[in-house]
Amino acid sequence: MKHIRTLLATVFAISLLLTNVQLAAAEDQVAEAQLQLVNLNTASAEELSEVLEGVGPARAELIVQYREQNGNFSSVEQLLEIKGIGVATLEKNKDRIQL
Template identity: 65%
Template sequence: MRAIYSTLLISFLITLSSAVFADSPTKAELYDGIEITVNINTATAEELSALLVGVGDKKAKEIVDYREKNGEFSSADSLVNVKGIGEATVEKNRERIQL
């Protein structure tokens, strides 16, 4: 019986992780009513890397470095000023980005 529950739990977690980290989000990817958002003015590099599509550790660090040097972002579109972040990345994440 434990084996069945363990298998079900693992299957659920795999499904959850693929929904959270999918490369093509849909309307901020709602999963059981939880909307994935991130404040680009306060998030750590680790949070940015985990929550933004197409943003890995290097780009996330660039976002934080840019913010520390230039001040807070005024809009999601201002992310294109960060080295390695283009309009396509902003569009993929527009529904996730908060200020």
């Protein structure tokens, strides 16, 4: 009888663990779906600083100024031409950017 209880407890623990793994995967999918997007060619400095990680108001204003001086962005990688935006910032934000 003791072995049956142990077996049932183990099965229950495994079932609970699998449920938690499934819930975590579902939460990740919801988070990805809720990821805000920003268009580099139309967004205001305020919108850029709200959506992009590591981009505050001053850097967002530089993005807008770059766009005004050089025309629309044709690639996301052009952000690297803006002072203070490096590869790490670009990589963190690639999924948030539209052209």
